[in-house]
Amino acid sequence: MRSVFLPIALALSMLVADPAHAMPDPADGERFATERVEVAGLVKHPQSFDVAALEKLPAVTLENVTITGHNGHVMRRIGTLTGVKLSTLLDAAYIKVREPEDVKKMAIVVSASDGYKAVFSWNELFNSPAGDAVVLGYAVDGKAIGKEEGRLMLISAHDKRTGPRHVRWVKRVEVLKITD
Ligand SMILES: Nc1nc2c(c(=O)[nH]1)N[C@H]1C(S)=C(S)[C@@H](COP(=O)(O)O)O[C@H]1N2
């Protein structure tokens, strides 16, 4: 008996520990899919970009991206993700910098339409190799991303665990300056 129930109990406890691990069901896709991303906060040109506008910016393609959960297990493998570096998007909106000291205190918050959020720092995006792999994607394997996680999805491919900063249904990118 134990040999049957132990694996089931373990599997259930993992689900309870992180319910967000499962791919969303199609109804969530209908509710949360986004067509455009708004770039806001400390930028000179706040604006929103739909897929067509994003396609006009310099594109990058990440290859063989693995989505791993917070405890390291592989959840999914993506052949290619095509999109725009988050730094390129922020350059298009032009971050407001009054003095060089400002950027050290800047945080970039990527929010999804279901309330999910991931945070980056200015130095991480613009002054570290990690930033080269932070991509707002609009195509997976050369095809538009479906409603179940698109149409806009962000990945930080050089993270040790890529799940936590894999953001489905991206809606907003906001530049903040941390003040104390
Ligand atoms: N918008 C949104 N993105 C999200 C989540 C979420 O709940 N909402 N869950 C995250 C978590 S906890 C993980 S581990 C990965 C899971 O990626 P997958 O659904 O591609 O396996 O997505 C992340 N992205």
Ligand SMILES: [Mo]
């Ligand atoms: Mo997760």
